[in-house]
Structures are given as C-alpha cells and as structure tokens.
Amino acid sequence: MEKKSFTFDEIKQKLVNYCVYQDRCHYEVEQKMKEFLLIDEAKEEIMLYLLQENYLNEERFTRSYIRGKFYIKHWGKTKIKIHLKQKQIPEKLINACFDEIDENDYEKTIRKIYDDYYSKQKGLKEYQRKSKTIKYLMSRGFEYEKINGIFE
Structure with missing residues (x-):
C-alpha cells in the first residue's frame, strides 16, 4: 500500500487530532506513528510536544479507560488490568488509578x-x-x- 507523504507539521497535527479525539496512551500513539514515514528524531520530537502540551497524558488516559470500561462496559478489574497492560501501561499506574472505581x-x-x-x-x-x-x-x-x- 502506498503511503501518502505528509510534511512534519501535518503529521504532528494529525497526531494532535488523534489525541484530542479521545485520550490515548504512549503505545497507541507509537502505533499510529507507524502509519507515517518518520525518522526516530521526528517521532521523539512529536512525542515530546504531545506530552508538553498535555495532549498525551498516561495517567489521564488510564483513569478515563478504567472509568469507561467499568461504568459503561461493566468490566471487572482483572480484565481492565489485562487490557491496560497490553497497552504497556505500568502496573503501578494501573493500581494507583483504580480509585476511579467506587x-x-x-x-x-x-x-x-x-x-x-x-x-x-x-x-x-x-x-x-x-x-x-x-x-x-x-x-x-x-x-x-x-x-x-x-x-x-
């Protein structure tokens, strides 16, 4: 499949939109970046920008993921934890965010x-x-x- 080429700024904006649409974790953003031909330095620069501007916030992502999967999908903590680990969220962070569930x-x-x-x-x-x-x-x-x- 032919990859359409975008400028660095276009790619950066696409990734901002990706994060604004719904909370994302680092892993999802890294996967998304694979759609674009980027050198490592460019990836790091975008990642840093997303973090600094708070488009990307692993704790916020984890908290909203936990709330959604429990309050909307009615998943238990074990299933939520497994899915978050697949997204490479550290266990320590997962456990700290479980206070989202009353x-x-x-x-x-x-x-x-x-x-x-x-x-x-x-x-x-x-x-x-x-x-x-x-x-x-x-x-x-x-x-x-x-x-x-x-x-x-």
Whole structure:
C-alpha cells in the first residue's frame, strides 16, 4: 500500500487530532506513528510536544479507560488490568488509578450482573446455576474472591 507523504507539521497535527479525539496512551500513539514515514528524531520530537502540551497524558488516559470500561462496559478489574497492560501501561499506574472505581459501585455491579445472569439459567441444579454465574462474572474480569465475598 502506498503511503501518502505528509510534511512534519501535518503529521504532528494529525497526531494532535488523534489525541484530542479521545485520550490515548504512549503505545497507541507509537502505533499510529507507524502509519507515517518518520525518522526516530521526528517521532521523539512529536512525542515530546504531545506530552508538553498535555495532549498525551498516561495517567489521564488510564483513569478515563478504567472509568469507561467499568461504568459503561461493566468490566471487572482483572480484565481492565489485562487490557491496560497490553497497552504497556505500568502496573503501578494501573493500581494507583483504580480509585476511579467506587468500591460500592463495584460490589453493586457484581451483584446486579450476578442476579441478571443467574435468573436466566433455567433447568439447572442450584449449584450449577451458581457456578455458571460465577464463571460468567470471572470471564467479565471480576475477581473470584470479590464475587464470593459478596455472597457470604
């Protein structure tokens, strides 16, 4: 595929727009830069500019990612953490940003998903419904200890 050539300033502006459209992490911006033929110095200069002008802010990205995946998609912390690690966000930062999720909201969400899913399991023995529901919650990224803790 032929790569269209842009000037340095055009590329820089494209990357600014990319970051303005929605919060990005370093890794996503680096991937995006691969679409353009840039020498390393140019990449570094753009990266530095995006950081200095606060278009790129890893903590802000991590916080909004956590909020979105929990409050909109209803993912558990385990799944969120796995996806953030794939974007090369440091674990320390991830853990520090989990305070975006209110503990009560987290437990309410587990309870709600549990009740919804459980009520749809028909024609099974009690323990089967329960174990199927727990597996489902775990597949959504909720921690086993958390799920269990709610029903003790």
